[in-house]
Amino acid sequence: MTHIDYYFTVLSPYAYLAGTRLEQIAATHGATITYKPLDVMALFDRTGGTKPGDRHPSRMAYRAQELPRQAKKAGKAFNLKPAHWPTNPAPASYAIIAAQTAGGGDLGALTHSILRACWAEDRDIAEDAVVQDCLKAAGYDPNLTFSGLLTGAEVYAQNLEDAVGAGVFGAPFYVLADGTKFWGQDRLDDLEAHLSGAL
DSSP: OOEEEEEEOTTOHHHHHTTTHHHHHHHHHTOEEEEEEOOHHHHHHHHTOOOGGGSOHHHHHHHHHHHHHHHHHHTOOOOSSOTTOSOOOHHHHHHHHHHHHHOSSOHHHHHHHHHHHHHTSOOOTTSHHHHHHHHHHTTSOTTHHHHTHHHHHHHHHHHHHHHHHHTOOSSSEEEETTSOEEESGGGHHHHHHHHHTOO
């Protein structure tokens, strides 16, 4: 059985635009997924990336054109300048980690719900109430926002180390068990082709 480590940040518009395609691809090919939310700003520091606030204006101007285009292609509501971005990604990330440990719900739905809350619904995913709404809608106990804090913090930090060790430098990033890597939601077709044996 194929396994995919999915590295992402709950602040990424590109992870939002991926929707639930990863989950659909995994289901088609009998693959399992480990969700590995991480601190992408720390990842940039460790791997030579440039934080959005430090990028050249021409890169940010292109981003302002490209993101709405990709949202339109994906058929997704999208706000280029969310009311609560950037915000503290830790609470939502810890909740995803806790939900993965607890089981019993739909982790892909939870992850996408949190991303959608930020990028389409102008909700602050640093607020417990917002994260609890997402947990409940995905079939999880909303109290995971409290019970998963300690483990969440430890795993969140370890995910960063795992990412650096696996050669991850951005988000979303998909790493297969054999070390094959795909960066960006626009490479999900390539990931599927690889799993199909076409690439």
